[in-house]
Amino acid sequence: MAEIRIPTGPIEHEPWDAIRTSPGESLTAACRTALLVEMGGMEVGSWDDELLGWLANQDPSVVATVCSWLRRVRTLPPPSAPTVRGGPELDDATEAEYRAEQADYTPKEQS
Known part of the structure; x- marks a missing residue:
């Protein structure tokens, strides 16, 4: 099972180990799961899903950073x-x- 540890605060160094998989597991699937979790059940359309797939194929440190942004923005007061x-x-x-x-x-x- 994938190990997903999304940073909860400002990121100073590339989070290389935030999304890791065991041998035989799909890294893309783990990244997609991390993104969907941080999106908090938000409804997605076909274009959203296409971009979600593209993003899930990026470097896991990039995905972890985007996930961290999503997580942290939810803690901000309303604008x-x-x-x-x-x-x-x-x-x-x-x-x-x-x-x-x-x-x-x-x-x-x-x-």
């Missing part, structure tokens, strides 16, 4: 209400500059 840009609050001068840029913006034609 505050979004501002105009959907990010942090802007001071008046910065917001005025942003709005001026948006007013002057002309989308490029797509080819």
Whole structure:
């Protein structure tokens, strides 16, 4: 049976041994299992599943890092209400500059 030990805090060094398998076990299956566990039962569509398969085929240290991000983000407090840009609050001068840029913006034609 695979041994999966996802880091629970900030990662300073590549977590080489976070996802390990016994001889004959599929490393891809172990990585997929780790991802699904950290996704917490989230419903996935066909595109989600395709990317999940792609990610599960990456280096296990990459998968472990993504799993750690998923785990740690669930412990964060909910974000505050979004501002105009959907990010942090802007001071008046910065917001005025942003709005001026948006007013002057002309989308490029797509080819």
